[in-house]
Amino acid sequence: MTILGNSTPRIQTTPTALPTRGNEVAEFARQIDMPLLEWQKYLIDEASKIKPDGTWAYKNVLAIAARQNGKTHLLRMRILAGLFLWDEELQIASAQTRDLSLETFKKVVEVIDNYDWLRKKVKHVTRANGREEVMLKNGMRYKIVASNSGGARGLSSDLVILDELRQQKTYDAYSALVFTMNARPNSQFWGISNAGDHYSLVLNAMRQRALDKIEKNLDDPLCFMEWSASPHRKLSDIEGWKEANPALGRTISVDAIKARLSDPPEIFQTEVLCQWVETMNSAWEQGAWNSCMQPNLALKPDRPTWLGVEISPERNSWALTGSQILEDKSIAVGLMEYQDQDSPIDDLFIAGRIAEWAKHYNAEEVIANRFTGDSVVAKLKQAGINANVIKGSDYYTNCDQVLSCMSGGRLAHSNQPELSASVNSCIKKSNETGAWYVMRRKPSTAAISMILAVGKAEQYGSRSQNQDIVVA
Numbered sequence: 001m002t003i004l005g006n007s008t009p010r011i012q013t014t015p016t017a018l019p020t021r022g023n024e025v026a027e028f029a030r031q032i033d034m035p036l037l038e039w040q041k042y043l044i045d046e047a048s049k050i051k052p053d054g055t056w057a058y059k060n061v062l063a064i065a066a067r068q069n070g071k072t073h074l075l076r077m078r079i080l081a082g083l084f085l086w087d088e089e090l091q092i093a094s095a096q097t098r099d100l101s102l103e104t105f106k107k108v109v110e111v112i113d114n115y116d117w118l119r120k121k122v123k124h125v126t127r128a129n130g131r132e133e134v135m136l137k138n139g140m141r142y143k144i145v146a147s148n149s150g151g152a153r154g155l156s157s158d159l160v161i162l163d164e165l166r167q168q169k170t171y172d173a174y175s176a177l178v179f180t181m182n183a184r185p186n187s188q189f190w191g192i193s194n195a196g197d198h199y200s201l202v203l204n205a206m207r208q209r210a211l212d213k214i215e216k217n218l219d220d221p222l223c224f225m226e227w228s229a230s231p232h233r234k235l236s237d238i239e240g241w242k243e244a245n246p247a248l249g250r251t252i253s254v255d256a257i258k259a260r261l262s263d264p265p266e267i268f269q270t271e272v273l274c275q276w277v278e279t280m281n282s283a284w285e286q287g288a289w290n291s292c293m294q295p296n297l298a299l300k301p302d303r304p305t306w307l308g309v310e311i312s313p314e315r316n317s318w319a320l321t322g323s324q325i326l327e328d329k330s331i332a333v334g335l336m337e338y339q340d341q342d343s344p345i346d347d348l349f350i351a352g353r354i355a356e357w358a359k360h361y362n363a364e365e366v367i368a369n370r371f372t373g374d375s376v377v378a379k380l381k382q383a384g385i386n387a388n389v390i391k392g393s394d395y396y397t398n399c400d401q402v403l404s405c406m407s408g409g410r411l412a413h414s415n416q417p418e419l420s421a422s423v424n425s426c427i428k429k430s431n432e433t434g435a436w437y438v439m440r441r442k443p444s445t446a447a448i449s450m451i452l453a454v455g456k457a458e459q460y461g462s463r464s465q466n467q468d469i470v471v472a
Contacts, residue, residue, distance in 0.1 A: 003238060005069075005248030007038035009225040013213055015046050018057050022048035025081045032080075032111055032118075039065075039227070039246030040074045047190075047223045055186045058223040062165070062191045062206055065227040066274040069247040071192045075161055076107050078190065083140050084118060088158035089184075091142040094177060096167030101144045104163065105132050108142065147173040155180045160189045165203040166196035170340060174202045195228060195274045199443055204424055205417045208290075212415065215290050229273035231286075235265060244274040283399065283428040283438045285407050289420065294412035299324050299334045305361035306460070307336075308452030309354055311372035312442040315344040319422075319446040320354055322361060323457035331457040335419045338446050351379035358385050364460075367452045369395060369440065390452065396435045398455030405454070422446035 022045035029036045036044065049057040065071055075093075082088035095101045109125055112118045112134070126133040133143035145155070147168075157180040168174055181187035196203040210224030233240030241257050242248055248257070260272055269275040299305065303324040311318040317340040323333045336357055339345060354376065358366055366387040368377050373389050380387035390398070405411040413419065425443035430436045438444055438451060 002249050003242065003254050004250070005039070005242045005244075005246040005252070006227065007042055007246055009039075009042075009227050009246075010230065010243045011211075011214070011224070011226040011228070012046075013210060013222060013224045014217075016049050016057055018049040018051060020045045020048045021050060021086070022046070024048075024085050025077050028081055028085060029077050032115060034073070034077070034111070036074070036077065037070055037247055037250055040070060040077075043225055044074065044078070046225070049223075056188050057221065058188065059181075059221040060189045060191070060206075061223045062193075062210060063225050064193055064195065064203075064207070064274060065246060066244040067194050067271045068252060069227070069245055070251060071194075072104055072107070072163065075104060075163065075190065075192060076111070078159075079104075079108055079142055079161070080111060080118075082159050083134065083136060083142055084121065087138070087140055089140060090155060090157045091159040091161070092145045092155060092157045092177065092180065093142070093161040093163070094145050094147045094173065095163040096147050096173075097164075098144075098146070100163055101147075102132065105134075105144050109134065145177070156183050157181050158184050158187050160187070162189070162191050163193075165191040165193035165206070166200040168202040169199050171202060195270050195276050197270070197276070201418075201421055201443075205421045208415075208420050208424060209417075212290055212293065215287070216293070227274060229269075229275055231275065233273065235261060235268055235273070240273050244272065282424075283426040283436075284403060284423070288406045289413070289423050292406060292409065292411045292413055293415045295414050297332055297334065297412065297414045299332055299336075299361070301361050304460075305363045306453055306456040307354065307358060307361075307363050307366045308449040308454075308456065309350075309366060309368045309373060309376065310440075310445050310449040310452065311345075311350065311368070311376065312445045313372060313440055314442055315372060316341055317442045317445045318345060318350050319418075319449040320357060321419075321446070321449040321453040322357070322363075323453035325457060325461055329461065331454065331461060333450055333453050333457070334414070335416050335446055335450070338418050340442075340445075347375045348379065351376045351383070355380060355383050355385060365456060367456050369448070369452070390455075393435075394455070395451075396431075396437045398451045398458075399437045401458050402451050402454050411454075419446050419450065423450070 025044050026036050026041050043063055047061040051057050079091055082091050093101055121136050123135045123137045135141045160177045160181055178189055193203050210222055213220045227244050227246050229240030229244045245252055257272055260268055299322050306323045308321045320337045321333055321335050323331055325331055366380055368389050370389045377387040377389050422444055426447050427439045428436055429439045
């Protein structure tokens with residue numbers, strides 16, 4: 001009996017009843033003898049839903065599936081549809097590596113070259129390095145841009161494609177690309193990826209946004225579909241293979257997957273099962289962070305404030321979070337500042353920025369972790385600011401306090417993207433005594449600054465009575 005992958009995703013935003021133009025893409029693919037698989041038809045049908053005025057129902061499309069299932073082929077068909085069917089004036093595509101963008105470009109051009117009825121509509125194809133572009137006689141264009149903050153500068157796009165979204169470690173390229181759509185009346189963003197890791201800042205934040213939409217039934221023009229193995233699946237569980245590989249039994253064989261079982265487990269989980277490996281050892285209960293979201297929370301300078309600061313072990317990332325006890329005895333916490341770069345950040349700069357926030361909020365105390373925070377705390381003390389480093393045992397206590405508040409529904413947050421992504425990256429570790437803590441690492445920098453701020457507020461509040469924790 002043939003084992004077939006699931007054509008419908010394990011996780012997805014609720015489908016709409018609107019009409020679709022996806023059938024046009026499927027028919028186009030059939031005409032060029034490159035028919036879509038069932039899962040590709042399912043995705044393109046939903047992603048191409050249109051509102052009564054003819055514009056896209058979804059401004060953003062995010063599709064996640066395991067490697068080699070045909071995500072790039074679907075992108076190629078979407079690009080060709082934009083050129084030859086939908087008159088999209090400019091489509092821009094990018095990926096973290098130029099080779100990946102070029103591979104998709106070459107496949108698009110290959111299709112055009114193979115069919116006279118397509119080739120006759122082309123004005124020119126530019127293959128020069130750094131200037132790759134297809135332009136039709138009616139002015140429609142598709143081009144490759146660099147995956148950096150300046151690659152798409154000056155452009156105005158109808159379609160933006162970012163392949164292997166998991167590789168985007170900062171918002172630089174993503175922001176530069178999506179802002180090219182602002183002046184276009186019917187634009188759409190497509191992100192394609194397999195499972196990410198704790199460094200996949202853009203993918204993790206966008207996926208979290210989709211999960212929030214599903215869980216809270218939010219009005220968000222985002223189409224999200226994820227083919228991934230359920231977290232409880234064992235590596236050898238064929239049901240997990242089917243969940244993560246919609247092309248299984250069609251273009252991917254069972255034997256091919258079996259051959260990968262000898263690979264390191266974390267590689268198999270990411271590449272074949274499309275699982276976020278880091279989240280399997282998460283510090284928090286599944287869904288606890290999402291269930292605590294509350295919008296429109298803010299810190300105010302006229303309240304007593306405690307500041308938590310965390311500097312990553314690599315010293316190229318740091319975050320500052322403030323905490324306040326409100327009138328109802330709850331505690332509000334908000335991410336004030338976050339910086340992430342490739343090179344180490346000067347302690348003097350960090351201390352200067354913290355001092356500005358401390359003076360603005362008249363902070364009661366600034367708290368940091370040892371080793372990376374020692375130098376900054378010393379500089380703050382020289383400036384007359386009450387600043388201290390935390391003992392390891394106290395840090396463990398703080399972590400457990402946040403877990404208790406989160407699991408008990410006594411924590412709330414306004415879903416700041418960088419903070420949410422950082423919280424979701426937290427990995428639980430235990431020491432030789434059995435005490436647990438959130439591992440200090442770059443992706444968790446913002447979350448740890450929150451943990452320190454919550455701990456200090458809890459310490460103050462517990463002197464009088466138990467407090468609810470509210471994260472703004």
